[in-house]
Amino acid sequence: MSGALRSVIRGSGSALPAQCVTNAQLAERVDTSDEWIVERTGIRQRYIASESETTASLATDAARAALEDAGFEPASIDLIVLATATPDNTFPATATKVQHALGCNGCIAFDVAAVCSGFLYALTTADAMLRTGMAKRALVIGAETFSRILDWEDRTTCVLFGDGAGAVVLEAQDADATRAGIIASRLHADGAQHDLLYVDGGPSTTQTVGHLRMKGREVFRHAVVNLAEVLGEVIADAGVSVADIDWVVPHQANRRILDATAKKLGISEDKIVVTVDRHANTSAASVPLAFDAARRDGRIQSGQLVMFEAMGGGFTWGASLVRL
Template identity: 80%
Template sequence: MTGSRVLGSGSALPSRVVTNAELAARVDTSDEWIVERTGIRQRHIAGEGETTSSLATAAARAALDDAGIEASDIDLIILATATPDNTFPASATKVQHALGCNGGIAFDVHAVCSGFLYALTTADSLLATGSASRALVIGAETFSRILDWEDRTTCVLFGDGAGAVVLEAPDAANPASKGGPGVLASRLHADGAQHDLLFVDGGPSTTQTVGHLRMKGREVFRHAVANLSSVLYEVIEDAGISAEDIDWIVPHQANKRILDATAKKLGIAPEKVIVTVDSHANTSAASVPLAFDVARRDGRIKSGDLVMFEAMGGGFTWGASLVRI
């Protein structure tokens, strides 16, 4: 039994904004080139004292405030990130300590851009079994710390930020499957054979360095459209609905062309797709909860709406979740 309910959401962004024009002064690119190929106009970049855990903590506090509950009510924290503060311990434990709710479950999930979907599905399962009653599910990244700022094909694509949701255990008296709020269906996948298309060329067990992000953009684009379309159909079938029933799609904000191509393949109107890639760029595991929080706070996503989350990232990993808000 699944169907954990979303009680609130929050997000956090570094204070520094870097425009395309600023990047064009550093590498051989232009605002027109970046916008045409990605839809990105600016991104937020973490400064001194801003870390993955500090952004995650700020987003978590905003989500708790939105949900109207105290940190002491949380007994599960799952933080999705590919850029933790330290190799260990988990950055989730730093968030837990900062919030003052020590003693519950806290761990990181590493599935890159799909991380939030992996974390959400894991939290939903743990809440359904009674292992916890309320969870903070967070996506937070400081990808600026693993970028090669001389590689114009990758440094223009990414930004830093965090997003969070508060989940509560399923309500047996008002389950999502009967029209109540909650997670209706989720699917997750991975394909390690595609490792070399999107990866970081470093790590403690190989180079003893952090390394830099490397990507073969055209191949990633092709796989993204195919994989995301496929997993969305799987979740739609599992939930017993049609694509027309979906009120909003909140996708991973990697590239505007991927968002457009996926929506077109599913026959979903572009107006139903939440887009924040223009102002946030690709924030990896943070992008889905960050976009969701933006759309909730500006009034587009409302109580009762059917919302589809979807993402694909390095690994490759990909997944989707359908949630009634």
């Protein structure tokens, strides 16, 4: 390779727990209904991990699928960046468990914590490392077992989330020899909004893992504004127009947020990849899960421009434009 490098997506994969829980099934244990959930969120089902299914096991399965899709051996991976808010342990990083399980020992492996924006943070971090030559091939994974931190007595939040994992394989290629790759990315954070979406407890405060707490209405308002702004920034950085984008793969938080953001930007709903009805909100896993689903069903094709975007607790948010 010579000259500038670009991070190209060579493969993708995903993994879901065995157990699928419909809204009707959830209503048997929570004071809610299928109609109430669908009307407010668009969610119809979600996958819930069993005791034997962990963030690491789901991440490993998704990574294996991505490697198979790319046609790469695990030993060829130089870097693993795993985004999660629900690691198997406080430490070591869940990425190291995935590294060992895959057999790509010796490569760089670490976790990124940016909640629902985690995959964007992980992707951008891996992209920077590949472009500087620190690694040639990377696994970028978003994996969560959010069911472990839900308060099942809080019907306004527990119905929103599910478990799962998604992964992509990146490879550094000569930018002069390919049009494909990550073109532009932007990341942001605003710690002043910490109390609108967080998990109470933690190792340095209560020494326990708490439950997810969210003020949904305020989060919705911030999400629409922040996502529209960061998408505008990336479009400007890339020197393209909204019309040039073939697909938007957003964080799958709530169908209302997806629709409102698309409307604010003037993007056709036909260009929005939606899986929230099937997967619910899987936090850092939602973007790669949706991306893999749209690649495998044939919607996303080689050569197309794809925009990733997400916002999560912190607040953190970001977007990345990629040509496949």
